[in-house]
Amino acid sequence: MTIKILATPRLERCIGCYSCSLACARLVHRRLSWETAGIRIFTSGGLSTGFEARVCLACDPPPCAGACPTGAFAPRRGGGVVVRRRLCIRCGECARACPVDAIFLDPRGEPFVCLHCGRCVPFCPHDCLAMVEVAAAGEEAP
């Protein structure tokens, strides 16, 4: 089976509706939030400058898993991580190890990261997001 990861190939089209973040929080984490989500949308210095997505780049090997002292974050086949929440001690080492700030720690220190499940993708009104094969991931636009 081909392994796919979430990519943001057309993020120039983003209108800042937050539908992706809200979908991840709603469907994966059962919460209403624009923060406790694997994909988070930010402005790059005010609304006149457009939007950027903070999302896991599916590093292989993933530095966050290397930093995790309890095995809650473990490498995922094809890049990124598999998360076992019951093992997490909320130390925050994963977030500190992430080079692109893609892991959100909630106020209690619980980490939220993209699991590359793709459930956000159909909620983007402008097809900014896509599930791509690992080999093609490097072709995405910033």
Next chain:
Amino acid sequence: MIRDTFRVLWVDLARGKGRVEEISGPNEVLGGSGLAARLFEDYGRPELPWDHPEQPLIFAIGPLTGYFPLMSKTVAGFLSPYHGQYAESHAGGRSALALRFADLDALVVSGRAPRPSVLGVGSRHLEVREAHYLWGRDVLAVGKYLRRMYSGAGHRSILRIGPAGEQGSAYACINVDTYRHFGRLGAGAVMGAKHLKAIVIQGDATFPLPGDKAYAALFERLFRLLTDTPMMRKYHDLGTPANIKVLNDLRALPWRNLRATHDPAADRISGERFAEATLLRNTACAGCPVGCIHLGFVREKFRAENRYFFRQIGYDHEPIYAMGSMLGVTDAFQVLRLIEATDRMGLDVMSAGVALAWATEAWERGLLSENDTLLPLRFGDVPALEQALQHLARGSTDFYRLLAQGTAKAAAVYGGGEFACVLGQEMAGYATGEVFFVSQALGFRHSHLDTAGYAYDQKVKQASVEDALDYLLTEERQRVVLTSLVACLFAREVYRPEVVAECLEVLGYREPATRLPALGEEIRRRRWRLKLATGYDPERVEIPRRFSEVENWKGRVDASFMNALKAAYAQAIRELGRPPQ
């Protein structure tokens, strides 16, 4: 958060302190419009003037905010500097979701800060920060400083005022996240009177959702309706500026202070023209996948040797009408230039455009001198109009200071009341006829969105007073439910009463779901009682003569029908605002 109470943060700017209160929840007032009115009953002081420090400035969201798509608006409730009455103004941007995630159903700002200040709130912080160095700065500049001063980019909302709000202009707006506004009836002056330059709302909380699958399924169904069907196309395709051509073709677009309703030059400022020549990109309110915000650009050459800068400017039907056709400006880029000047100053674009259109006609007729206006005013003269906007915002002369209190107030002193295009406040961009003129002149917000009288004018061929009145009253009752949830009114075809009930039910709000029509009736009566208690006299509303002279596709306005409808609507408003037995 889903709960049976509202969580309200009350802030006293004088002390820089606040307190959180839990009050009865959606069962009684639903939220939004209903909640703002309820809070004004608690905190407002009808016997005191609008700029008294104790008057509250209220921002309220509703039970569906953030939980469903296009539930993305915030209602501001305040005593208006325009007419001294209780008023509402609505805005989107990120304000509604930021309040939701700050875990605030409402924010009530009271008192006056000792010095110019910024209020910062979130789910875990409250701070009033002295910021005298921001006073006097325009809306765009102050936005840049605030983004640097406060953390949380992308998950916050920044509300701020410009020089017009500081000067107490009766139609100063509150800018929301650069491209949206609490535009009408002077909420910006209320902030100015409180020495409050800006509010930064940080949305940093997270809430549990209902455990069953029904909520996510309903969300997806509504999301698909709003994105996969043509229902919302008009809002994200050309956007509201599609109306420019439609109304001009109908001979119902106000031109040059409403002396005409049609002009072939409309093609140069139509939605089509804006999209083709100026549209840079779209953006959205947080929680809305439609993305109706259209951003155009203006490129300006500042040196002969090909040196340029560019600006991005939000446009819609109303700003194009107010700064375009109403002022005789027929170049899309020049219209954007005036919209931007208005935005920077923190003026409501509709009122500013209509006020200057009146001043321009008054100048042409010799009612005003250069001592008053500081420069000659002519329709289509963009550099002069741009300067006049600055004078209007900063109150450069007695004339501009008075004009900033309202066109009718200036006309009462300088003459020309018969051609002041005022319907309760400066008119919106629809010269569709009697029902719209009456609906804006008398309506609760004096807004085209109160009751959509313009749609009745266009749809109904055999209008009668009874039928038109019934339409206005029914629309108002339905719309007040939507503005209590708080829905964007563009989604009104999706959020029909049965769908709203389903949404409330799935979140566990069973009681309000079962009695929506009754709740709508109660909320609108509550609002009318407040407006009447703060001085509204519907029988005394005048519709200036210019409106009786309008000719559109139906011919000349029928003044006797208009007056009969006005009298009937005034009587209905009296009845709605009668204190409960």
